[in-house]
Amino acid sequence: MKIAFVTPRYGADIPAGAEHACRLLAEKVCQRHEVDVLTTCARDPLTWRNEYSETSVRVRGILVRRFAVNQVRDDDAFQRLSSQAFAEPHNRADAEEWVRAMGPSSPGLIDFLKRQSRSYDAVVFFSLYNATTVQGVAAAPERSVVFPYVKLDPALRLGIWNEVLGSARAVGYLSAAERNLVHRYLRPVPVAEDVVGIGVEMPEPETYPRHQQDPADTIARDDDDGGAPEDSSLVPDYLSGRGIPFRRRHRLHGPFAIYGGRVESRNGCEEMLEYFDSAVTAGCEPALVLMGVKLMKVPEESYIRLAGVASDRERMIAYEAAEVTLAPGPDDILAQPVLESLAVGTPVLAAARNEAAVEHCRRANAGLYYATREEFVESLQLLMSDPQLRERLGENGRQYIRQHHRWDVVLARFERLMKRLPRR
Numbered sequence: 001m002k003i004a005f006v007t008p009r010y011g012a013d014i015p016a017g018a019e020h021a022c023r024l025l026a027e028k029v030c031q032r033h034e035v036d037v038l039t040t041c042a043r044d045p046l047t048w049r050n051e052y053s054e055t056s057v058r059v060r061g062i063l064v065r066r067f068a069v070n071q072v073r074d075d076d077a078f079q080r081l082s083s084q085a086f087a088e089p090h091n092r093a094d095a096e097e098w099v100r101a102m103g104p105s106s107p108g109l110i111d112f113l114k115r116q117s118r119s120y121d122a123v124v125f126f127s128l129y130n131a132t133t134v135q136g137v138a139a140a141p142e143r144s145v146v147f148p149y150v151k152l153d154p155a156l157r158l159g160i161w162n163e164v165l166g167s168a169r170a171v172g173y174l175s176a177a178e179r180n181l182v183h184r185y186l187r188p189v190p191v192a193e194d195v196v197g198i199g200v201e202m203p204e205p206e207t208y209p210r211h212q213q214d215p216a217d218t219i220a221r222d223d224d225d226g227g228a229p230e231d232s233s234l235v236p237d238y239l240s241g242r243g244i245p246f247r248r249r250h251r252l253h254g255p256f257a258i259y260g261g262r263v264e265s266r267n268g269c270e271e272m273l274e275y276f277d278s279a280v281t282a283g284c285e286p287a288l289v290l291m292g293v294k295l296m297k298v299p300e301e302s303y304i305r306l307a308g309v310a311s312d313r314e315r316m317i318a319y320e321a322a323e324v325t326l327a328p329g330p331d332d333i334l335a336q337p338v339l340e341s342l343a344v345g346t347p348v349l350a351a352a353r354n355e356a357a358v359e360h361c362r363r364a365n366a367g368l369y370y371a372t373r374e375e376f377v378e379s380l381q382l383l384m385s386d387p388q389l390r391e392r393l394g395e396n397g398r399q400y401i402r403q404h405h406r407w408d409v410v411l412a413r414f415e416r417l418m419k420r421l422p423r424r
Contacts, residue, residue: 001033001121001418006113008048008104008130010039010064015262015293018127018149021174021334024198025124028407029414030061036120037064038112040104040132048073048104067108071100078102086154095160099134106132113139122418124172128164129155137164143421145170147196148182151331156185169421172196172414174333177355192420198334199407200343203316242344243321246314250307255384256287257349258307258322260315260337261329264295268328268351273299275376276326284381288326291318320344323390324383327357335360339405342366342397347390349379364400366393 007022014020026035041050048069056065078101085098109132117123117140125133128148137144146168150156165171165182170192173179179195246252257276263269269290276288280303290298291307298304310318319325325341327350335356338348342360348367350357352375361367368383370376383390403409 002036002119003029003033003418004036004038004117004120004123005126006038006109006123006132006136007126008040008132009042009045010037011043013043016332016334016336018147021147021149021198022124022126025196025410025414026062027060028199028411032411032415035062037062038109039064039066040069040106040109041066042069042104045103046073046075054108065112067106067112069104069106071103071105073101073103082154086157090158092160095158096134098155098158099129099131099160102129103131110135110139117143121423122421125168128161134160134164137168141167142169144168145172145417145421147172147174148178149174149333150178150182151333152181152185161186170194170417172417174198175335175356175359177359178333181355192417194413194417196413196417197405197410198336198339199410200336200339200401200405201312201316202343202401202406203320243317243319246307246318246321250289250305252287252289252305252321254285254287255323256289256305256321257324257326257380257384258289258291258318259326259328260291260310260319260340261332262292262295263290263298267332268330269296271351272326272328273304275370275373276303276380277301278373279377279380282377282381284377284384286323286380286384289318289322291315316340316344319346322346324349324380327351327354329354329357332356338367339401343401343405345391345394345398347383347393347397349376349383360400363404364397366397366400 005022005026007019009019026037029035041052041054042048043051049072050068052066054066054068056063081098081101085094113136120143122145123140123143124145125136126147127133128146128150146165173195174197176195261267287303287305289305289307291310293309319341325337325346325348327338327348330351330353332354333356338357338360341348342364348361350361350367350369352358352369352371358369361369368379370379
């Protein structure tokens with residue numbers, strides 16, 4: 001099959017959102033099919049300013065075609081337009097104006113779709129609200145598949161979405177919670193739909209003897225009995241468990257909870273830090289490791305450790321090293337940290353507002369979720385104090401990922417959806 005993925009922006013530097021999901025899927029699908037990515041020259045969604053060259057380049061087996069944006073976004077004007085559209089009755093023209101202001105507007109991309117859409121077996125659009133999807137589906141409806149990536153927000157009130165999803169030949173979802181939201185508020189009538197989700201690389205069980213450690217983490221000879229052969233019975237407890245490279249690198253000698261993602265208030269981090277401080281005050285003694293870009297002020301507390309940005313492999317080892325993974329984000333549709341944590345057998349404590357994370361915790365029976373400060377403190381204390389419970393939840397999580405979120409399983413669901421489209 002030849003498949004085009006259409007996304008407002010594209011690149012390995014986009015760590016979350018619909019564009020991140022697009023790249024994850026595209027890089028796996030291209031191992032089985034011919035894949036083009038049609039995107040813009042923009043990098044920043046607040047401006048949609050052209051920052052890449054208008055050209056085509058092959059990246060990781062994918063032909064990435066970039067088209068210029070013809071209108072820079074005025075975010076202040078967009079916010080005023082949004083307030084007016086969401087607060088007052090609106091018509092189709094108002095909705096179309098909101099989509100144009102949302103952007104990115106790329107006439108070259110739309111013209112390419114009009115000319116070339118029949119050369120693809122499927123044209124897969126990411127992010128329902130963006131102009132690249134609304135205008136692109138209208139230009140190539142006969143083979144269009146939409147991954148809406150919507151959450152509960154005022155933009156759902158605009159009446160244009162039913163027409164977009166109804167004119168597409170198929171709709172793909174990244175979680176069952178997202179499908180339920182779309183059905184509850186939009187009631188689309190697509191020819192086909194399915195929950196595809198994203199996949200997780202299942203790591204092989206590993207042990208981490210000292211000779212396999214990162215050289216930067218090597219214990220000095222003076223601290224190692226003069227270099228004598230190591231007696232495993234003398235190895236400290238914190239060096240004999242899971243995720244040893246991460247523990248050694250960050251000098252973590254005791255139990256800890258981890259958060260993996262951008263450290264910013266809109267991700268629920270401010271609330272998480274307040275709740276964690278309450279848990280410490282109540283007598284819970286783990287450290288809190290923050291792994292990701294820091295975009296907000298973090299309290300200077302002895303129990304908080306900043307681990308910075310980690311590679312894919314380092315991130316999985318970090319989740320493996322932790323006792324609990326925290327998922328405070330209120331509307332993380334992908335819930336990738338949750339899936340990665342379950343894959344390595346670490347239970348999750350998630351915000352109840354995030355329906356996707358709660359869905360995984362409940363279906364896997366591999367985590368707890370909280371709606372209040374008291375529930376957070378009680379749940380964290382329970383998970384930290386009961387290693388047998390953590391082991392049971394961890395094994396449930398591994399089994400859940402093996403059954404539902406290995407990449408071969410996800411790709412099978414994706415291809416099943418593609419087969420519902422008319423052939424070229």
